[in-house]
Amino acid sequence: MQVFTFFCVESDGSVPRFDVTPCADDQAARLRAFELLDMHHRCDFVEVWRGAHARPVGGSLVGELRIAWEMSRNLMGAWCEEDFDNLFTPYVFLGQPGLVVSDPAAARRILTSPNYIRPVKAGRTLKPLVGEGVLLAEGETWKRQRKSLAPAFTPAAINDLLPHFVGAGAALAEGLADRRQADLSQAFHHATLDAVLRALFSRRADGEGAHLAEIARRYMEGPAHFNLTDFVSRGADDMTWFDGARRRQGRRWFAIVERLIAERRSQPHDRPRDFLDRLLSLRDEDGAPLPDQEIRDQCGSMLGAGFETTSRLLFWAAYLLALDPKTQSKVRAECAATPAADIQTLNDLKAWPLMRSVLFETLRLYPSAPLIGRQALTADEVEGHAVAPGCIITISPWLIHRHRKLWSAPTDFIPDRFLDQPHPWGVEAFLPFGAGPRVCIGASFALAEAQIVLASLLERFEIGLVGGRPVIPIASISLGPDHAPEFTLTPVT
Numbered sequence: 135m136q137v138f139t140f141f142c143v144e145s146d147g148s149v150p151r152f153d154v155t156p157c158a159d160d161q162a163a164r165l166r167a168f169e170l171l172d173m174h175h176r177c178d179f180v181e182v183w184r185g186a187h188a189r190p191v192g193g194s195l196v197g198e199l200r201i202a203w204e205m206s207r208n209l210m211g212a213w214c215e216e217d218f219d220n221l222f223t224p225y226v227f228l229g230q231p232g233l234v235v236s237d238p239a240a241a242r243r244i245l246t247s248p249n250y251i252r253p254v255k256a257g258r259t260l261k262p263l264v265g266e267g268v269l270l271a272e273g274e275t276w277k278r279q280r281k282s283l284a285p286a287f288t289p290a291a292i293n294d295l296l297p298h299f300v301g302a303g304a305a306l307a308e309g310l311a312d313r314r315q316a317d318l319s320q321a322f323h324h325a326t327l328d329a330v331l332r333a334l335f336s337r338r339a340d341g342e343g344a345h346l347a348e349i350a351r352r353y354m355e356g357p358a359h360f361n362l363t364d365f366v367s368r369g370a371d372d373m374t375w376f377d378g379a380r381r382r383q384g385r386r387w388f389a390i391v392e393r394l395i396a397e398r399r400s401q402p403h404d405r406p407r408d409f410l411d412r413l414l415s416l417r418d419e420d421g422a423p424l425p426d427q428e429i430r431d432q433c434g435s436m437l438g439a440g441f442e443t444t445s446r447l448l449f450w451a452a453y454l455l456a457l458d459p460k461t462q463s464k465v466r467a468e469c470a471a472t473p474a475a476d477i478q479t480l481n482d483l484k485a486w487p488l489m490r491s492v493l494f495e496t497l498r499l500y501p502s503a504p505l506i507g508r509q510a511l512t513a514d515e516v517e518g519h520a521v522a523p524g525c526i527i528t529i530s531p532w533l534i535h536r537h538r539k540l541w542s543a544p545t546d547f548i549p550d551r552f553l554d555q556p557h558p559w560g561v562e563a564f565l566p567f568g569a570g571p572r573v574c575i576g577a578s579f580a581l582a583e584a585q586i587v588l589a590s591l592l593e594r595f596e597i598g599l600v601g602g603r604p605v606i607p608i609a610s611i612s613l614g615p616d617h618a619p620e621f622t623l624t625p626v627t
């Protein structure tokens with residue numbers, strides 16, 4: 135049975151919840167839901183969230199296929215009410231044993247243990263864009279790749295990239311200068327691709343860059359979503375009959391990346407200016423350069439992992455700030471005191487403590503990577519739960535970050551909760567970038583970029599939302615909105 139669940143955080147902080155159930159017709163339920171929301175216009179923060187209620191444990195095959203269908207449209211459709219209270223949920227889904235782990239200490243142990251690898255099926259959706267790069271590699275190959283990439287993500291290396299982020303932020307604000315209304319999700323998509331292309335290739339998001347943006351957008355809207363064969367197959371390469379679109383778009387994507395690399399080889403920079411220069415200059419223990427395919431796959435990995443996630447973070451931060459004008463104006467005051475153009479080192483970002491907390495709180499409520507999967511190599515036991523070899527472990531930052539046993543007021547937007555945390559990574563139940571040896575290599579890159587791009591926008595505009603239609607989070611690989619709301623842009627005088 136499907137339900138619509140509404141969390142309406144009212145002015146007094148209480149969280150009434152309305153379930154519209156049962157619903158035979160999604161659209162009808164959605165309309166009914168909006169009527170209810172209209173009745174509760176006292177709400178100052180509204181979220182509509184659709185989930186499947188039936189847990190797929192011991193359900194019928196038809197029930198499980200229905201959940202798979204729901205998840206192919208929205209991976210968040212797998213969660214039900216109890217998941218926000220349970221710390222461990224064992225299940226069997228389409229014959230595959232699994233364990234949802236929301237206990238932060240156990241989740242961190244799993245993410246650190248060599249007994250758990252990325253699920254072999256992760257490659258089905260990701261490989262066409264990231265090839266054999268660091269995102270999917272395992273074992274010794276991964277270790278070597280991660281080590282060779284590390285110098286590109288040190289604070290000093292990120293400092294070198296800051297002018298690229300400032301440039302991308304300025305281009306975003308300039309592009310919106312004459313607009314009084316805009317689809318910011320698209321604008322952020324363009325800005326983050328612009329930032330990552332500048333940082334990777336010293337290129338703007340036009341020409342080849344615009345093609346990459348278009349392929350990435352189409353991929354995320356279509357082939358990135360799981361299909362039925364992803365759920366029933368056991369390996370990365372089984373039952374790939376429906377994956378033609380993934381392969382086609384992957385070929386177009388890599389053809390462009392290869393052209394950008396070939397161009398650089400024919401016209402090298404006199405001194406390293408970007409990530410590609412660093413990759414081209416890397417040498418292994420025998421002094422040999424990286425093979426061409428590896429350079430291509432690492433560039434694809436950085437593009438694939440790096441821009442959609444940051445663009446989502448910016449979208450949800452703008453959405454929350456539009457719903458919370460008081461916090462927005464406080465963040466703007468920080469940016470007025472230290473404009474984005476003045477940022478020269480990571481240290482300068484300390485001038486924006488509230489902005490940083492807003493981004494952390496956004497990542498808590500809307501983690502760009504809402505699911506982290508692992509697969510057990512050998513039998514294990516996690517806090518009394520038996521784990522069979524091959525068992526899928528699901529660690530969902532979405533669930534953990536909204537868990538009722540782990541957070542107070544879990545669905546409220548309260549950036550101040552991070553204000554006194556010099557290192558939010560120390561907050562055990564906060565893992566938007568994962569944990570352990572495979573923790574996101576681009577976390578500082580993403581946070582610096584997001585702060586600079588958001589500051590560039592807020593310096594110039596007050597942002598609001600057109601109409602009151604709530605935005606429903608939809609997850610495939612990343613967590614995006616179900617529709618692209620228009621934002622109002624009022625120039626700051």
Ligand code: HEM
Nearest residue numbers: 269439440443444447502503566567568572574575576580
């Ligand atoms: C808001 C932005 C971002 C979020 C929320 C995010 C989140 C994550 C998470 C949760 C993981 C770990 C996945 C796992 O353990 O299975 C990860 C891995 C990774 N991320 Fe990010 N990421 C972001 C931005 C970036 C950026 C900007 C880059 C590169 C420029 C990047 C590159 C990578 C790579 C290469 C990995 C794989 C690391 C490995 O396996 O060793 N990410 N990211």
